[in-house]
Amino acid sequence: MRAIDELVSEARAEIAGATTTADLREVERKYLGKSGALRGLLKSVGAMPAEERPAFGQRVNEAAARVQAEMEARASELRAGERVAQFAAERLDVSLPGRRRRVGNPHILQQTTDRIKEVFVGLGFEYLESPELEQFRYNFDALNYPEDHPAMDEQDTFYVEGDLLLRTQCTALQGRVFENRKPPIRAFTVGRTFRNEAVDRTHGHTFHQVDVFMVDEGVSMAHLKWTLGTFARAMLGPEVKIRFRPDFFPFVEPGVDYAISTPKFAGGRWLELGGAGLVHPNILEHYGIDSERYSGFAFGLGVERLPMLRYGVDDLRHFLENDLRFLEQFPA
Ligand code: FA5
Numbered sequence: 001m002r003a004i005d006e007l008v009s010e011a012r013a014e015i016a017g018a019t020t021t022a023d024l025r026e027v028e029r030k031y032l033g034k035s036g037a038l039r040g041l042l043k044s045v046g047a048m049p050a051e052e053r054p055a056f057g058q059r060v061n062e063a064a065a066r067v068q069a070e071m072e073a074r075a076s077e078l079r080a081g082e083r084v085a086q087f088a089a090e091r092l093d094v095s096l097p098g099r100r101r102r103v104g105n106p107h108i109l110q111q112t113t114d115r116i117k118e119v120f121v122g123l124g125f126e127y128l129e130s131p132e133l134e135q136f137r138y139n140f141d142a143l144n145y146p147e148d149h150p151a152m153d154e155q156d157t158f159y160v161e162g163d164l165l166l167r168t169q170c171t172a173l174q175g176r177v178f179e180n181r182k183p184p185i186r187a188f189t190v191g192r193t194f195r196n197e198a199v200d201r202t203h204g205h206t207f208h209q210v211d212v213f214m215v216d217e218g219v220s221m222a223h224l225k226w227t228l229g230t231f232a233r234a235m236l237g238p239e240v241k242i243r244f245r246p247d248f249f250p251f252v253e254p255g256v257d258y259a260i261s262t263p264k265f266a267g268g269r270w271l272e273l274g275g276a277g278l279v280h281p282n283i284l285e286h287y288g289i290d291s292e293r294y295s296g297f298a299f300g301l302g303v304e305r306l307p308m309l310r311y312g313v314d315d316l317r318h319f320l321e322n323d324l325r326f327l328e329q330f331p332a
Helices: 002-017 021-032 039-047 053-089 108-122 150-155 170-180 221-236 281-286 305-311
Strands: 133-135 164-166 185-194 206-217 241-246 252-261 271-279 294-302
Touching (some): 021 053, 170 185, 170 294, 221 252, 221 305, 271 305
Antiparallel strands (some): 133 164
């Protein structure tokens, strides 16, 4: 029948001309839908003589099947093209360098603190926390500072209120411990200390100290020297030299300061690391510890000075400036 053939060729032309799958759906609706041009022909079947109906129905169905087959073939072509276009639009250049996630690492002072703790714990000393905001009496009175002694001027600090101040030295731990414990005592603390200080390459207003002390029978300067030497070599290497010189601190007798020389720092120039001595008998007696029977050593030192000596850092202000170009040089 001509009408059928014409409709088929019209439909084929439109299928060939479709450029998107949406166009094809439109063609499908137009020809193959229930009321579409081709299948719609079936509606007229009722008006036909009964003997023509089956053959007509069959032709319409065959024609529809052909159109359907062509439509599917074209649809899969178009879908492939559309996928390619979609891929092109969503293309990722996997060769572009990714965004690097910055992974932090512990601050060099934290690394140093961790190592200090390892070393002293390894030597049998107990680590104790201690407050940065300290009472005047622990920072000074308990440490045998006579009232208005000039040694206090060397440690001017930031007074807060009442008898609270920002501690000038970690030695303030001693009184807190002697109040509660009896010998044998081996303890240390590490923490932040503060002084009203003229800031320069080796002095900050905020810095860190370690303070270590031991009280037992028969403790002498020999124990002090051995402990300090072992610590210094563990932190800075076997080639360090230590120099002791007499010095005064109200809380020790005798008192010394000690300096370190290592080839890595300023060509071997001495850098003062800290102070030390034997715990003053006045302090032991004040806390009810028999100074005839017991003696102790104590030493304190500046934490910043250790990485200065170890890595040849020439200015301690770098440690608190948080410049990544400096900090990144000390990966953990
Ligand atoms: C003291 O602070 C004593 N408590 C040390 C001590 C402990 C002596 C036990 C005897 C027995 P001194 O003020 O010297 O001492 O400080 C000790 C160390 O802390 C110094 O050698 C230095 O390494 C460091 N230090 C002191 N002041 C500063 C500062 N302003 N900035 C950086 N480091 C400092």
